[in-house]
Structure formats: structure tokens, C-alpha cells
Amino acid sequence: MSDLMQEVTSRAFRLNVPLNVQLDLTYRCNERCVHCYLDHRDHGEMTTAEIKHLLEDMAHAGVFILTLSGGEIFVRKDIFEIIEHARQLMFYVRLKTNATLIREHEARRLRDLAIESIQVSIYSHRADVHDAVTLLPGSLERSLDAIRFLKAHGLKVIMANVLMTYNAGDYAKVRSLAADLGVECTLDPTITPMMDGDRSVLRLGVDHDALREVFRDEELVGDAESFCAIPPEVGEDDLESTPCSAGHTACYVSPYGDVFPCVQFPLPTGNIRRERFIDIWRHSTQMNDVRSIRVKDLPTCSSCTHASSCSRCPGLAYMEGNMRGPSSQDCEKSFARTGIPSANMLNNKRAGANLVQILPVAAPGNSPAAGAIA
Amino acid sequence: MSSLYIARSPRVAARALDGEMMIMSGRDSTLFTLNETATILWQSADGVTPLERIVEERICGEFEVYPDEALHDAEVLARELAEYGILVVSQEPILQSTFPIGDSR
Numbered sequence A: 001m002s003d004l005m006q007e008v009t010s011r012a013f014r015l016n017v018p019l020n021v022q023l024d025l026t027y028r029c030n031e032r033c034v035h036c037y038l039d040h041r042d043h044g045e046m047t048t049a050e051i052k053h054l055l056e057d058m059a060h061a062g063v064f065i066l067t068l069s070g071g072e073i074f075v076r077k078d079i080f081e082i083i084e085h086a087r088q089l090m091f092y093v094r095l096k097t098n099a100t101l102i103r104e105h106e107a108r109r110l111r112d113l114a115i116e117s118i119q120v121s122i123y124s125h126r127a128d129v130h131d132a133v134t135l136l137p138g139s140l141e142r143s144l145d146a147i148r149f150l151k152a153h154g155l156k157v158i159m160a161n162v163l164m165t166y167n168a169g170d171y172a173k174v175r176s177l178a179a180d181l182g183v184e185c186t187l188d189p190t191i192t193p194m195m196d197g198d199r200s201v202l203r204l205g206v207d208h209d210a211l212r213e214v215f216r217d218e219e220l221v222g223d224a225e226s227f228c229a230i231p232p233e234v235g236e237d238d239l240e241s242t243p244c245s246a247g248h249t250a251c252y253v254s255p256y257g258d259v260f261p262c263v264q265f266p267l268p269t270g271n272i273r274r275e276r277f278i279d280i281w282r283h284s285t286q287m288n289d290v291r292s293i294r295v296k297d298l299p300t301c302s303s304c305t306h307a308s309s310c311s312r313c314p315g316l317a318y319m320e321g322n323m324r325g326p327s328s329q330d331c332e333k334s335f336a337r338t339g340i341p342s343a344n345m346l347n348n349k350r351a352g353a354n355l356v357q358i359l360p361v362a363a364p365g366n367s368p369a370a371g372a373i374a
Numbered sequence B: 001m002s003s004l005y006i007a008r009s010p011r012v013a014a015r016a017l018d019g020e021m022m023i024m025s026g027r028d029s030t031l032f033t034l035n036e037t038a039t040i041l042w043q044s045a046d047g048v049t050p051l052e053r054i055v056e057e058r059i060c061g062e063f064e065v066y067p068d069e070a071l072h073d074a075e076v077l078a079r080e081l082a083e084y085g086i087l088v089v090s091q092e093p094i095l096q097s098t099f100p101i102g103d104s105r
Helices: A003-015 A048-061 A079-088 A104-112 A127-134 A139-152 A171-181 A200-204 A208-215 A236-240 A277-283 A285-292 A314-320 A328-338 A343-362 A368-373 B036-044 B051-059 B067-083
Strands: A020-024 A065-069 A092-097 A117-121 A157-162 A184-188 A250-253 A258-260 B005-008 B013-017 B020-024 B031-033 B046-050 B087-090
Touching: A003 B013, A003 B031, A020 A048, A048 A079, A048 A277, A065 A079, A079 A092, A104 A139, A117 A139, A127 A139, A139 A157, A139 A171, A157 A171, A171 A184, A208 A328, A258 A277, A277 A285, A314 A328, A328 A343, B005 B036, B005 B051, B020 B036, B036 B051, B036 B067, B046 B051, B051 B067, B067 B087
Parallel strands: A020 A065, A020 A250, A065 A092, A092 A117, A117 A157, A157 A184
Antiparallel strands: A250 A258, B005 B046, B005 B087, B013 B020, B020 B031
């Protein structure tokens, strides 16, 4: 982030301006990615008129960076009408897509609309692996063709690679592929639980050793020694800091008009079909609750060695049951990065140890079944 | 009399934050923040109002400046913003089919 962007973000934070919004236009999709957290059925998406009205409200509220995502946004027949309206309102527009529906014509229109960037999901350089993730035969070939069209029109493309058991060994080759195509590449090891709370999809997350390897890859993290160093001592400033930008300068709007602090933080705060966007942003009890949290308020994490450097996601913590609690996935990341277990991991280990100690006490004179329950 | 006309580039993104314009260049995603005078030029850049009238009505009306000096400074500033791809400057009125709607305030 440039110094000026940091300054602008700090000012937006002080003024409580929602500088950055992700708007999902649909949850429908032509792919069926194995790790996807969405329900792809349409439960009443916003109409074109509703979305245009929302965009106008968001522009008045000060939203500047607008990420349009889904689902697959290009399954909406009105997608260009929406993007055009967003650009007329002078949003800085980013798109997230699988790009399988982008051909030469669409790439040219996106260039004409001066889109900032298009993020395309690519899971592997190998068609069999990528297509096994998307469950759409031929999808890698179509996505790569689209990237070439977009690049040919001078658009900025970012390949987004989600790291999971299916493709754990492929990320270096995906980066090479991105370099060959002249596009950027990001790697995300986070698998998000389903929006209905189902956590079974987390089984696709990579194990400790794979994470450890990623965090020591200097192509990805720069100076690995410094990236994986023992965290600095937690200071007053760390404890007074906010966990992330969710609810402070950023939020998320679903295709049904529900407003959340972040796409990964499904705490309902209001719906734009019943209230104005700015009223939800400023006055929602839930949004203000999220806003009030400082690191010092986190019962477990405030005393953790990693408090100053952890990537703790309050949304993932919320999905674990408590937005002020730890996010186990981030504990795992901090542990894989530094080799030092988090306070949460140590607590869990102690709790597990206590259970083992209880067993022999409960055993004498009790039935085997009672012992097993203990 | 100056016959310079200025219009907002349709290839930038823009929003006002605390009364100051943030402009993201469509050329290379460089972020600019405009000072008070540049913000006035941006907000008045409808492509059809001559720069001289913008200076007379919006700048001389708000600041204690000599009109000739203010017009000269505004021309320099407008051309500088055009170099960054933020404004379009022309000797003729600028009629753009993709002209941005709204005032981005």
C-alpha cells in the first residue's frame, strides 16, 4: 500500500467512512468449486434497479474502492450495465471472476470501462487438477484464454490461487504460469467455512508442514527469516489496535442486500432493502459492536505471544462461535510461521491434558461405558 | 480571454473524502489527493464551462486573488492535471459520450 493510500485509509478510519466495499452480485456460478462456501441457488438477488440505487447510496456514503464479486458475476445478464453505472459514479472498480465467460468482446468492454483489475481464480497449472477443483471440464483453458484477452487489452490481471490439499504442490508452477502471462499472482491458504456454518469444507485445508513450507518460500514472503521471526513483544499500541478493517473502513454486501462487516464475517448488520446503506453502516448495533473491539478486549488473544503479528480474522473467529475469540486457522498460521504455539493452542492442549487425567479417577467401580464418556 | 475548457477524465476513479478529492489514475493506479483549488477545478470541470468563468465564479469568489493571476495559475494547474490523465483540456468545449455522472462528492 502506498504512503498516500495509507494516509487516506487512516483518514477514512478516523471519519468512519466505508472506503472499501465488496458487493457480491450473485451467488450463482457456472463452476462448483470443492472448497466454495456459498449456496449457489438464487434466493432473491437484488434487481438491476436495486443495485444501481445501492451504488448511488454507496457513492454518497464515500465508498471509493468497489469490488464486484460472486458467485460468478458474468452469469448476470446485466453485468455491464452495473459496471457502467459504477464507473459513471466514479468508483475504483475491481472484479473477481473465474473468467470463463470472458471472451475478446467482454475484455474490450472492460478496457473501455477502465476497470482497475480483474482477479481470476486459478487453482493449478494442470488442467486435470484445476478442473477437479472447479468441477467444470475445460475451465482452466477457458480461464487462461480470458486472461490472454484481458492482457491483450492492457488490463491488470491477478491470478488468485487458493492453497488446499488438491493443489498443495502446484503453487510454484502457478506462479511461473502467471509470470509467463505477465500477470500478478496471489496465494491464499485460507479455506472459509460455509456461510451456513458447516465447517466440513475445512478438511481441504493444507497441513502444518505444507503451510510451514509456504511461509519459508522467499519467492512468496520475501525475507523468510524476518517473516518467520519470533514475534516482537506485545506493546500498548498493539493492545489498543483494531483487529482489521472490517466495519471500520470496509464492509460487504450480499446479493440479497444483507450488509456484513466483511465477506468472511457473516454477522448480519442490516439489509439495504429495509434501510439505507449509510444508516446501517453508521448506526447498526452489530456494526458498532465490531467497531468497538480492540486487541486488548480479546480474552485469549490479548495475552498471546502473537498478538502483535497475528493475522487473526475476527470473521473466522465469529464462525468458530465468538468474534472476540481466537481463529484457529490463524493460530495454525502463526504456529507454522514461527514455530511458537498460540495461547489458544496451549489452552486447548491443557484442556486436552485435563481430560486424560480425569479418566483413571472415574474408572474404579464404574462401568466401562461411564469411563469412556469421562 | 481564455478559451480553455476542462473535463474530468472518464478513465479515473474519484471520491471526496473530508472535502478533498481522491483521484485514482486509470493509467497506472497512482493515487492523488487534490488540494482545495484543484478540487474546485475538478468539481467544475463539466467540459462546457470556460476555465475563465470557473476561475471568476468559483476561485475569485472564494479566495482573495487577482483574477489574471488566478487564471494563469488555474491554467498551469489544469495542464498539470491533464498530464497525469486526471483532466482533459481543450480549446473547444468537450462533449463526452462517456462523461461521468454525479459530482463524486
